[in-house]
Amino acid sequence: MNPVRRDEKGAGGARRAVFTPVDTRARVDAVVRRLGDAIELGLLSDGEQLPGESELAAQLGVSTVTLREALMALRQRGLVTTRRGRGGGSFVTLPEGPAEDRLFARLTDWSTEELRDLGDHWAAVSGAAAWLAAQRTDIGDLRQLIRSVDELAQADDPTARSRVYGRFHVELAAAAQSPRLTREEVALQTEVGALLCLVLTDTSYLKEVTDRHRAVISAVQDEAEDRARSLAERCVQASMTRLIELRLGATSAAHGPGPEEGTHGRQEYRSRRRSGHPA
Amino acid sequence: MGGRSTGLVGAADTPPEATAVVTGEAVAARVRDTLEDVFDTVAETRVDIVALLEGVSVGEHGPVTADLAALRPGLHARLAARALVSGVGFVTAPGLLTDVPAWLEWWQAGTDGTVRPLLLDLDPEHSAYSDYTHWDWFTLPRDTGQRAVAGPYVDYLCSDEYSLTLSAPVTVGGRFAGVAAADVYLRHFEAAVMPLLKRLPGSAHLVNARGRVAASTDPHHLVGSLTKGPDFAALVAGPSEPGRFGGLRVYRCDGVPLVLLVSDD
Structure with a gap:
């Protein structure tokens, strides 16, 4: 399909790139869009290592030269970090602390019906997880849940709150002893995680969220499975209701509640390298 | 069912009578042997780690993550040698390495016989899962000084699998340096x-x-x-x-x- 073979690297490859088809630019854009969307949507998770250049190029059906250009563009957007040397490679990097307007833009991509359905799905998974956890939880699982609620109460920015909120639900599914529900929660968090930041800016609501999660823990600890289920469901439903309220407000006003962190928009990306891998 | 056999002598290879009735003692002993074999993997890893850490200059220059690469041939060999083991490695105590706050030198067996490193985001600013020091496979050996079996539990940190993790404390110069561990998927x-x-x-x-x-x-x-x-x-x-x-x-x-x-x- 493409005259540049996958194994052509280095200076020779760069020279031969001159003779690649003229739609190469479009191919770079296509790859950037494909990978960029996957990262933004959470299909590729933070810190995940992308396949090696030749393997990835082959999978996408593009030359390594095209792939490198695309990776360069993704690095410039802060969505990919490349580390050299042993254990090196290209890694997915989620932008840090997405600016509020960026999140609102994401929220308006969802219709209220889609948000309601997402909430139904999430409530079903977390409700089932809580119901099972109440029958299967030992002290080790409870400790993790308690630790998360304590961290949630103390987290001082919406992004951290959202991460810990999500982690609580992942831990709840793990306490249910279900790898499938756990994977489902992890997948749900990639969709709902960024949106939750929007409702967790409000510290009075944070208090409500923390209390709701503590109530779930109590029910799980009491082995009251029906209570645990309904509390977990209501916990999710309350957050989703707030999101839908924001979404409805966001359609009439340019912004909902005042942004807390400024509006740097899509340019605000994380450039810091993750710890553990000095350049 | 027929007569009760007295035990399971020789059953480590091919059980002569796969349907013969066995005693609870015999089964408990075989379960123990199955996990002791995994603990051997942990113990071998622990020996390698201790030898490595004792050989590395402690202080401003080390140990560093790059030093742990010397563990890899052993880790890879153990993954290949024991079908029951799906992950093996060294989980450092935070602060042990001088170049990073925390680190897992962890390798996993792929379904195709390949081995791959586990690469976690250990940046607390960025990942809600960066702190691994509350997991049973870490706290049990650290707090008791004894080897431990953690789980069954859903390992959403490393494998997404329902797992048992067998681990043992690593102590160098009287200081807890982390745990050597091996994962066994419950299936x-x-x-x-x-x-x-x-x-x-x-x-x-x-x-x-x-x-x-x-x-x-x-x-x-x-x-x-x-x-x-x-x-x-x-x-x-x-x-x-x-x-x-x-x-x-x-x-x-x-x-x-x-x-x-x-x-x-």
């Missing part, structure tokens, strides 16, 4: 022990020190559920005399923290 553990459990005269289940079922031939005691019963933690720590609890015979798997429960026919 593999089940495949290893179920043929044995099925040869018991009654339905049977294996539980951990918290009463969590790790393998079972009893549909009323499913894997992952909790068994109400005696103080399993005390049983695991106590003498290995088979006892009784309700309608169950109780066998300790000497040396590994699992208890075999067999119902009367």
Whole structure:
């Protein structure tokens, strides 16, 4: 399909790139869009290592030269970090602390019906997880849940709150002893995680969220499975209701509640390298 | 069922009579041997880590993550040698390495026979899962100084698998340096022990020190559920005399923290 073979690297490859088809630019854009969307949507998770250049190029059906250009563009957007040397490679990097307007833009991509359905799905998974956890939880699982609620109460920015909120639900599914529900929660968090930041800016609501999660823990600890289920469901439903309220407000006003962190928009990306891998 | 055999001599290769009835003691011993084999992997890894850390200059220049690369040939060999082991490595105590706050030198077996490193985001600013020091496989060896079996549990940090993790503390110069550990996916553990459990005269289940079922031939005691019963933690720590609890015979798997429960026919 493409005259540049996958194994052509280095200076020779760069020279031969001159003779690649003229739609190469479009191919770079296509790859950037494909990978960029996957990262933004959470299909590729933070810190995940992308396949090696030749393997990835082959999978996408593009030359390594095209792939490198695309990776360069993704690095410039802060969505990919490349580390050299042993254990090196290209890694997915989620932008840090997405600016509020960026999140609102994401929220308006969802219709209220889609948000309601997402909430139904999430409530079903977390409700089932809580119901099972109440029958299967030992002290080790409870400790993790308690630790998360304590961290949630103390987290001082919406992004951290959202991460810990999500982690609580992942831990709840793990306490249910279900790898499938756990994977489902992890997948749900990639969709709902960024949106939750929007409702967790409000510290009075944070208090409500923390209390709701503590109530779930109590029910799980009491082995009251029906209570645990309904509390977990209501916990999710309350957050989703707030999101839908924001979404409805966001359609009439340019912004909902005042942004807390400024509006740097899509340019605000994380450039810091993750710890553990000095350049 | 026919006559009761006296044990499982020679069964480590091909069981001569896959349907012969066996005793609870024999099954408990085989379960112990199965996990002791995994603990051998952990112990070998631990020896390598201690040798490595003792050889590295401690201080401003080390140890660093790059030093741990020397563990890889051993880790890869152990993954290849033991089909039951799906992950193996060294989880450092935070602060051990001078170039990073925390690190897992962890390798996993792929389905295609390849091995790959686990690369976690350990940046607390960025990942809600960066702190691993609360997991049982870390805290149990750290707090007791003894080797431990963590799980069954959903390992959403490393493998997304329902797992057992066997670990042992690594101490260098009197200082806790982390844990050597190996992962056994529960489906593999089940495949290893179920043929044995099925040869018991009654339905049977294996539980951990918290009463969590790790393998079972009893549909009323499913894997992952909790068994109400005696103080399993005390049983695991106590003498290995088979006892009784309700309608169950109780066998300790000497040396590994699992208890075999067999119902009367």
